Amino acid sequence: MAEPVKHARKVPGNKALRVRNMREEIGLIKNFPKSQRLIVIAKVSAVVLLAIALEGIATQNWPQFVVFAILTLIVGIYPMKVKVQICPRCGSELLRGAAICKVCGVPTL
Numbered sequence: 783m784a785e786p787v788k789h790a791r792k793v794p795g796n797k798a799l800r801v802r803n804m805r806e807e808i809g810l811i812k813n814f815p816k817s818q819r820l821i822v823i824a825k826v827s828a829v830v831l832l833a834i835a836l837e838g839i840a841t842q843n844w845p846q847f848v849v850f851a852i853l854t855l856i857v858g859i860y861p862m863k864v865k866v867q868i869c870p871r872c873g874s875e876l877l878r879g880a881a882i883c884k885v886c887g888v889p890t891l
Contacts, residue, residue, distance in 0.1 A: 814870050828858030 802810070811822055831854040838847030869876055869883040882889050 810870060813873065815868065818870070824857055824860075828854055831857060 811819060814822065831850050835847050835850035835854055838844065838850060867876055868874070869886060869888060871888045872883060872886040874883060874885040876883060
């Protein structure tokens with residue numbers, strides 16, 4: 783006798799924890815305040831500077847390596863703190879010192 787086929791069912795989960803695609807990520811970054819956009823740009827540029835520094839090692843161009851390694855450390859490790867007043871996901875106003883949005887439940891910086 784054959785066993786009945788069991789189907790998996792989708793469990794409702796937290797929307798904040800799901801994986802976003804590239805279009806959703808770009809839309810999320812566009813909703814950031816200008817200061818947060820600058821932080822994202824600085825962190826991405828740190829990765830580019832690191833790649834250029836590693837290229838300096840590969841080509842044995844030591845001055846290039848030293849200059850870009852120092853720039854990578856300055857840009858990538860420099861702590862940047864911004865006061866967030868608007869939720870980046872839903873756009874609602876946050877209370878002073880709030881770490882979690884009351885509307886959508888997403889943690890902020």
